[in-house]
Amino acid sequence: MEQVSFAWTALPSLKLRGLGTPLAEPIDYYVLRMSWVTGWSVNQLATLMQDDREEGFGPLRPSCHIFGHRREAQISAFEQLSGNPDLRYGTLWVLKEVLNTKGLYRQTGVPRRWCPVCYQKWDNDTDWEPLVWSIPYVSCCPTHGCDLVNACPSCGKEQSRDTALGLRLRCESCDAPLGGEGTKTERAKFYDWVDQEILKLVAFCSTPGEQLVPADTLLQFAEEFENHARSKGILQKVRRCLGMQRGEAFNRSISLSALINFSALLGVSVIDLLSRPKEAMSAPLLDLWDGFHWLCDPFAEKNDAVRAARWLAKKVLARRGRWYIPSMRVLTKDIGVSASRLKAFDPESYGAYIDAYLKQCRPATRYTRGVAFAAARNEIEDQNPTNCTHSRMWWLPHHVEKVAPVNLEDAYYASYGAIVYWRLLAHAKSHAQGAVAAKEDIRWTESAQTGIAA
Numbered sequence: 109m110e111q112v113s114f115a116w117t118a119l120p121s122l123k124l125r126g127l128g129t130p131l132a133e134p135i136d137y138y139v140l141r142m143s144w145v146t147g148w149s150v151n152q153l154a155t156l157m158q159d160d161r162e163e164g165f166g167p168l169r170p171s172c173h174i175f176g177h178r179r180e181a182q183i184s185a186f187e188q189l190s191g192n193p194d195l196r197y198g199t200l201w202v203l204k205e206v207l208n209t210k211g212l213y214r215q216t217g218v219p220r221r222w223c224p225v226c227y228q229k230w231d232n233d234t235d236w237e238p239l240v241w242s243i244p245y246v247s248c249c250p251t252h253g254c255d256l257v258n259a260c261p262s263c264g265k266e267q268s269r270d271t272a273l274g275l276r277l278r279c280e281s282c283d284a285p286l287g288g289e290g291t292k293t294e295r296a297k298f299y300d301w302v303d304q305e306i307l308k309l310v311a312f313c314s315t316p317g318e319q320l321v322p323a324d325t326l327l328q329f330a331e332e333f334e335n336h337a338r339s340k341g342i343l344q345k346v347r348r349c350l351g352m353q354r355g356e357a358f359n360r361s362i363s364l365s366a367l368i369n370f371s372a373l374l375g376v377s378v379i380d381l382l383s384r385p386k387e388a389m390s391a392p393l394l395d396l397w398d399g400f401h402w403l404c405d406p407f408a409e410k411n412d413a414v415r416a417a418r419w420l421a422k423k424v425l426a427r428r429g430r431w432y433i434p435s436m437r438v439l440t441k442d443i444g445v446s447a448s449r450l451k452a453f454d455p456e457s458y459g460a461y462i463d464a465y466l467k468q469c470r471p472a473t474r475y476t477r478g479v480a481f482a483a484a485r486n487e488i489e490d491q492n493p494t495n496c497t498h499s500r501m502w503w504l505p506h507h508v509e510k511v512a513p514v515n516l517e518d519a520y521y522a523s524y525g526a527i528v529y530w531r532l533l534a535h536a537k538s539h540a541q542g543a544v545a546a547k548e549d550i551r552w553t554e555s556a557q558t559g560i561a562a
């Protein structure tokens with residue numbers, strides 16, 4: 109269909125609200141508003157914006173997180189039909205060359221988040237749901253300071269992001285009001301800093317006329333950074349923070365959490381890092397901020413297994429001594445999370461563990477001890493972990509020496525490793541079920557430690 113042929117349906121020229129401010133309106137909410145005004149459903153509007161060449165695809169739901177060719181085409185079509193050239197500023201379009209969408213979505217989609225106090229005082233004619241509510245790393249309502257929520261306070265059900273404007277204030281399932289007094293969770297100061305940085309970032313991205321941040325921004329910064337980096341340890345930490353391999357170039361897009369972690373690690377504001385990468389590096393900034401924490405997976409529940417995996421990795425590292433530590437693959441398989449998830453959740457613990465694993469002995473010895481570890485483990489698997497001590501299991505190395513078979517030294521390393529590991533694993537698994545992991549996690553985030561206590 110030629111666009112001119114339905115010029116008669118040209119959309120009302122609604123303006124995007126809050127442009128250039130931290131409370132900018134996201135394109136998805138804008139389309140809901142358009143739907144409210146025109147009586148067209150969001151689906152009908154999205155179909156209207158669809159390019160004919162994309163037959164076979166369902167209509168694309170508008171999203172403020174963008175990226176990709178289809179979304180950009182959709183936004184351009186909306187801009188043309190509403191005579192409003194600024195709609196792209198209701199997304200993170202400005203960052204599309206440097207940022208990927210990792211961590212912004214959950215596997216099951218993007219849940220709606222809202223401020224209960226805002227909802228309580230809502231007026232559809234003057235209020236809108238700001239883009240920052242959709243960024244999972246933002247914890248508080250910028251206006252009221254209370255926690256943003258994503259489930260009905262009565263029945264706990266999550267709410268669709270697509271619900272029409274007139275129906276959004278009540279639960280889809282039990283009809284209870286979603287507004288309320290709001291609560292405020294105690295958090296480390298770091299998270300207030302994160303909220304502020306994201307608010308500034310949204311104001312930046314929503315300023316009409318703002319140009320794309322160039323793809324080589326991080327590379328420019330990194331070159332300068334490498335010149336300034338005083339120790340290899342810091343460079344290594346930065347690489348971990350960005351999820352990069354040793355030697356990999358700084359020229360690919362990163363996740364929002366990596367960008368924020370990177371800025372926090374260096375004590376630079378995100379905007380400075382993006383808009384003046386070289387200048388941001390000119391001051392000797394490499395004294396790490398002692399209030400720094402890793403910004404982790406925002407969708408990890410309190411009792412998420414990934415927390416238990418981190419707990420186990422840190423404990424194994426803290427206790428490591430004259431014994432073998434198993435590979436990350438073994439550890440994550442035992443806990444039941446993927447290694448990549450742990451890596452994204454806490455790149456530093458993950459990286460420290462991998463390093464310790466690789467450095468414990470030569471590759472050939474590591475292999476032999478790995479085999480012996482499996483044999484030792486096989487032997488103690490039926491034991492009650494509390495009975496599993498070095499003195500009670502004095503016979504284990506001799507047994508492993510025969511069954512693996514390996515030399516006695518390797519059998520000792522592997523057996524003692526298996527004994528310590530087995531008890532920690534039992535502990536970690538009980539943590540995963542209970543509140544202990546969450547408590548440990550809060551204690552951990554509250555502590556201002558940046559490294560791992562070895």
Ligand SMILES: [Zn+2]
Pocket residue numbers: 223224225226227249250251252253
């Ligand atoms: Zn609010």
Ligand SMILES: [Zn+2]
Pocket residue numbers: 260261262263264265279280281282283284
């Ligand atoms: Zn409900």
